[in-house]
Structures are given as C-alpha cells and as structure tokens.
Amino acid sequence: MAIMNRSSYDLIQTPTKKKATNKVIPIAPSSSSVLLDVNQHNEHFRIPQPALTELVKKKSHNKLGELGGVANVASAVQTDLQGGINGGDEDMSRRQEAYGFNAHKKPPTKRFFQFVVEAFKDLTIAILLVCAAFSLGFGIKEHGLKEGWYDGGSIFLAVFLVISVSAVSNYRQNKQFHKLSKFSENIKVEVVRGGQRRQVSIFELVVGDVVCLKIGDQVPADGLFIDGHSLQIDESSMTGESDYVEIDHNHNPFLLSGTKVADGYGKMLVVSVGMNTTWGEMMSHVNRDTTEETPLQIRLNGLTSSIGKVGLAVAFLVLVVLLIRYFTGNTQDENGNKEFNGSSTKSGDILNSVVGIVADAITIVVVAIPEGLPLAVTLTLAYSMKRMMADQAMVRKLSACETMGSATTICTDKTGTLTMNLMKVTKFWLGRESIEHSISSISPHVLELIREGVALNTTGSVYRATPSSKYNISGSPTEKAILSWAVEELEMDAEGMKQSCTVLHVDAFNSQKKRSGVALRKELDNTVHVHWKGAAEMILEMCSSYYDASGLKKDMDDHEMNVFKQIVENMAANSLRCIAFAHRKLSEEEYGNGAEGKKIEDEGLILIGIVGIKDPCRSGVKKAVQVCHDAGVNVKMITGDNVFTARAIAIECGILTPGESMIGSSVVEGEEFRNYTSKERMEKVDQIRVMARSSPFDKLLMVQCLKQKGHVVAVTGDGTNDAPALKEADIGLSMGIQGTEVAKESSDIIILDDNFASVATVLRWGRCVYNNIQKFIQFQLTVNVAALVINFVAAVSAGEVPLTAVQLLWVNLIMDTLGALALATEQPTNDLMKNHLLDELSHSSQTSCGETY
Secondary structure, three states: OOOOOHHHHHHHOOOOOHHHHOOOOOOOOOOOOOOOOOOOOOOOOOOOHHHHHHHHHOOOHHHHHHOOHHHHHHHHOOOEOOOEEOOOHHHHHHHHHHHOOOOOOOOOOOOHHHHHHHHHOOHHHHHHHHHHHHHHHHHHHHHHHHHHOHHHHHHHHHHHHHHHHHHHHHHHHHHHHHHHHHHHHOOEEEEEEOOEEEEEEHHHOOOOOEEEEOOOOEOOOEEEEEEEEEEEEEOHHHHOOOOOEEOOOOOOOEEOOOOEEEEEEEEEEEEEOHHHOHHHHHHOOOOOOOOOOOHHHHHHHHHHHHHHHHHHHHHHHHHHHHHHHHHOOOOEOOOOOEOOOHHHOOHHHHHHHHHHHHHHHHHHHHHHOOOOHHHHHHHHHHHHHHHHHHOOEEEOOOHHHHHHOOOOEEEEOOOOOOEOOOOEEEEEEEOOEEOOOOOOOOOHHHHHHHHHHHHHOOOOEEEOOOOOOOOEEEOOHHHHHHHHHHHHOOOOOHHHHHHHEEEEEEEOOOOOOOEEEEEEEEOOOOOEEEEEEEEHHHHHHOEEEEEOOOOOEEEOOHHHHHHHHHHHHHHHHOOEEEEEEEEEEEOHHHHHHHHHOOOOOOOOEEEEEEEEEEOOEOOOHHHHHHHHHHOOOEEEEEOOOOHHHHHHHHHHHOOOOOOHHHOHHHEEEHHHHHHOOHHHHHHHOOOOOEEEOOOHHHHHHHHHHHHHOOOOEEEEEOOHHHHHHHHHOOEEEEEOOOOOHHHHHHOOEEEOOOOHHHHHHHHHHHHHHHHHHHHHHHHHHHHHHHHHHHHHHHHHHHOOOOOOHHHHHHHHHHHHHHHHHHHHOOOOOHHHHOHHHHHHHHHHHHHHHOOOO
C-alpha cells in the first residue's frame, strides 16, 4: 500500500474536525441539472463523493497514489475486490444515501400547454383564426350579438377542437417516447455481489460495485480498473478521439461512464454514479428533442403545402372573379336588387360585401388544405409503435416504421436470431477418435490439459456456493456450453485450476481473429504453458501434432491434416459449431521473447481436442423466412461460422434449398467476397444467400453493395462489430437480449426476443403503416377535391359558394379525427405480404432513401 501524506490521511478518515468537514471539491453543475446531495458525514465510508468524482474526472494518478491505490479505495468504500459488495437492502440503502443513485437528471418534459402553443403556430390555423375573427365581428355588426356569432363562433369552436386533438395526440406521443426511452436505457449490467456474478439493472448500480466488462459493453459508471486483459476503451463519445485507449494498472486505470469496451475484458470498481459521473454532467447539458418528423411526415407536409398552394391560387382566382362581378353590378341581394350601385352604395355595405367575398375565398383555402394529414400520420405511427412493442419490437426511431415496410433485403445473423442461442456440446473428438460417453479411456495428462484450456482460457466463470449446491455458470452462450460440458462431463474443478496457475498474458477473442489464447505459469513446477481455443479450421492451421486418447503425441502430416479437416466438415454439415483446443509448453527463453512483444506463441501447437456445439433453429424461423420470400424480400444469412455449418443452418431455416446449396454463387466466404473486384461484387451480390466466415467489414461491404443496387436493406446484429453495418443499413435491427449497448445505440429497432420471426412481424407492420396512410389520403382527398370543385364552379358561375367555411371545417374535423383513427388502427393482413405490394413501396421509398433516410 502506498504511503499517504497528511492531507490524504485526513481525507479518508471519518471527518471530525471542522476544517476537514469543510473540505469539498466542487463539481461544476449546469443550469439545468441538480446535483445529488451527498452526505459526507456518513459513518460507514471513509472517502467523500467529491474526492472520488475528481479522481476519475481529472484522471489523477497523484490523487490515486495519495489515497493508497485501488485496493485502499475499495477498502474505504467497504468493497472486496474479489467478492464485491454485500448487496443486501441495508447495504444498498447506505451506499445510495452516501453516494447517490445511478440516474441522470433529464430535461423537463414538455407540458400539454406547450403542444397547444405549437399547434397555434400552424399557418392554416392562423388563417382560420383571422377568418373567424372577421366573421364574428361583421356577423355581430350585421345581425346583432344574438344571431351574429354563429358563423364566427362555430369556426372558433372547430379550430379549438382541431388544436385540442392535435395537441393531445402529440402530447401522448411524447409521453410514449419517454416511456420507450426509459425502457431502452434500462441496461443490464453484470456485477459481482456476495462473491457471485449476477445481472442487475444499471439503475441499481452503486458506488463500490465490482462490474464485469467485455467487448461491446457500455461502461455504466465512473470507475477504477481492478484486473483484466487487453482492455481497450473507445472514448470517442467523451473526447471525440477515434483511437482506442488502453486500460491498465500503471498508465491508465480510469474508466469513464458512457464509453464503450472495444476489446478485451476486465473488472472495474465503481467510484461515481449518476450525476456525479463525467457522463452525467455532460448529459445534463443535452436537451433531447423527441418530436422529430419522419421522412413520410416530411413528404406529406410537402404534399399539404403543394395542395395549399393550389388552393390559394384557386381562392385568389375566385376572389378576383367575385370582386369583378360585385363591382360591375352582376350580383344581387335577396330582393333581386343590385348590391353595388356605384357612389350611391354605402361604404358599410361595400365593406360587408367585400368581407363576405373574402370569407368565401378563405373557404376555398380551408377546404383545399388537408390539415389532417400530419395528424393521421402521427396517429398511425404511434399506434403501430405501440402494437409493435406488444409484438416484441421496440422502435427507437419513428422513421423505421415506414422504412421497414419497403425493405427488399434482410441481412440476418445466425446465432440467437435464426437459432435459439441455447448451445450445448454434443460431440467431442480426441485425436481421430470420437469420445461418446466415458472419459475413463482418456489419458489423465491429456484430460488435465483440456481442463486447463477450458478453465483458464475463458471470459466466463463457474461459481458454486457450497459443495452440495448447483453450479452457476456465466459468460457468452458458447463459453457457457463449453464450461458446462467440462464441469459435467470432464469433472473440471475451475476454482482449483485457477489457484494452481498464474495467468501471464491473455490474447482476447474478437470477431477478426476468431480465437483466444492464454499464457500461464504452473505453480507446481514453475513451467510456462500456452493454450489456444477457437474456430477449428483456424486452430488446426496452428498445429503440427496432436494427442490421441492414450496420451501419445503424433505428428500431423498432410494426410492427418486432411483427416481432421474432414472430421470438422462432417460435424459442420450436421449444424455443429466446431471449437478446437491446442496447447504448447514453452521454455523460459521462448516465453521471454514472446512477453516483450506481448504476443502468445501460436505456432507448433499440439491439438488436444475438438468439440461440436449444437445450437438448434428456432421453431418459427422457417415459416418467417418463407413469409419474407413470399413478400418479395430476400433473406441473406451472414455469419462467422464456417461454410459447412452456415450451409446446414441455412437449409434448415429455409434460406437455401438443398439444390441451391450446391451452387457455388449462393454460398461464399467473407474472404472470397472481399477479394472480388467491385464489378464482380455488384454482379454476384444478388445471388449470394449465405456468407460464412465473415468479418464486420464484409457485412458492411455487402450492405453498401446492396444499397448501390437500389435495395432497401434491413440488417440484424447483436455485437459491437455489427455497429457499422447497422448504421449503414436503411433499417438497423439489434437484439434486445444478447445485443451489446453499442449495437442497440446504432440501431433503429430493437428486437426484444432476438427472434427472426419478430423481424417478419416488423416488416408486416411497416407495410401496414404505408397502406393505412394511403387509404386515408385517398379518403380525404376525394372529399376535399369534390368540395373544392363544387365551390369553385358555383362561385364563378353563380357568384356564391354553396358550402360555407363552418360546414367544411366540421367535415374536415370529423374526417381528421374519426376517419384517421379508423384507418390508422386497421390491423395488418396477409395480403400486405404479397410480392406485388413491394414494387409500389420500393418505388415510393427509393426516391427518398438517398435524400431523406
């Protein structure tokens, strides 16, 4: 423990002196934020919140040294770095009282009155109000108060109802956005409490928590690095710098809330939460506007504007014609007398007649402008969003509702989307022999190596509270499958393995390498060993020999290599994901050379086993894929698995037919697709159904090619590596269960159950939105055009309009509310998923995809 000076000693002691209690390090608050009141006199903890806030905010190594390092900070906030906090109700309450809650102060939501004010800003409403004021004033002047208020008052009442309906609709939509936002922000975080890993809501995080971080996670609070390997953080959201920052004990142990884990894994000690974090302070300055207009709303507003211009032109023409007819003496009053008799006509009568003519012209404008279109779109999209939520899809952007309806291609992941993501080891090969049941035939030496490779080369964990209790295994689905198999079938003691070895260096798994490695030193004989685990065909290329079940080491020549490749192909053809394990013992000299470059030896390895992991297809996937095909939407599977596994799963899901699978152009590997020329890619991209062994760049490249060919592309993804493709696609769909926070932030729609069948449901609802709005436009414009023609012809020919402004306002009001509501709530039908509808939707969206989306 580092030696502390007097000031730091005073800082971490329970304050008793007046001088110490006044020592507060301020946090600069924004005008819109309220900092949590932290009790610095809390008797349970020795470090006040302002000191912890400044420690991470300024990344102060000196301050961390004064406080005695990470271990002493953990002790001061009563945390065990290995077992975490107690996590009981009393413990949580004390920590929240002392250090606050992990919640950000948000800008106040708009009140109903603000939406009413916004509705008054509409030009149509302003024209109607002016018209109503004139009508009311001159009506009272001409007919008296008792009868003169009818027309003007009726217009005012109609305008009031239009404003009320619009304001209520927008207010409810805004509330729904905040509800969805709260749901999407409720991230699950993996923490260690009471010595056991568990998932908790990000809002339940407290100072002192030990958080486990892996690739793709968002750092949920400000913290200090405890341990881990190859941990790199993307701080671009905070600093704007695109380079990744390496986290370690010596140079940079500080983790900032809101940043993303780009590589590696590790554990962090939470030291600041909520508004006390750097992210919280920044978020207090952000005012999110949730009233964004969708591309369809923008286009319909353009339509409304165009129709309004036509209406104004017709109204002006009517105004000119009526004025000419009046001042030339061609109009008569109720008694058959001319209304205008030159200078003998009173000025008041002229004014009344002109106002009446202007009112008639304004009536033309009123009937021409379909002011209900934006309201109808809002109702349709809001209703669709609510129903899609019930159908396991959370819409993050309104535009995604309509865009999804015109999708022509869906690029989907395999694991967890087409399959159930419930992996289990069903096959184990040791050498050239398949081990079916008993492990008694396996050499103890080889068995020990396999246990080492599984227990120490993993990001998962195995926990058992008592010898009689069940194992609690955590990690990715693949890791959990392998750990469960090793514990149950190989009788692996994970904790004993970890205690008998010291991990020297870790090469973490990522989607490019598709393998992970670990260098370790055995305590028993002080020897250094290397273990690799990963995609079978890649691990095989690193091996020069293999162990058989009896423990004999045999050379792997070309013939043996082909035998193992055939084994892997046969397993993959049965929809098994093949994972291989390899090992090598290093001399001190070899390890020393590798340690300098931080590179684990990956040549001349000994193959010690291959496992096949089965991930069964979801029950409704084949039907959902068929529905998409019937709707004219191409489904392409993009996966990191080898080509044999990918082909088998694609056939099982209905993406490929057995005949298609034999055609080379239907199934390609990522490297092959990447190496095509631009012309070849554009020629072949439509034919490709499955892309195996793909990298994130390959997925992005395919999306770009499809968009260049005019497709409207939807992409599903769950990993950080999927973020570029999710952003590039017209519609990004992330997975709600297995999806990383980076993927969710990059997407437009979150599939809550990770099921491809829900993607087909979103497609159906997207088409329903277009269909409902199309029906409403036809319904409203039919009435508007008919009324416009009637009033125009009557005004020009007879000098008067048969339909008054009041009558037309009430007709529009009924259509805009009841008509829009009736059409907006129509359920999607099977007819919507017919091929012929796609041509119409694609044509309407392609003009806007490049400009608006």
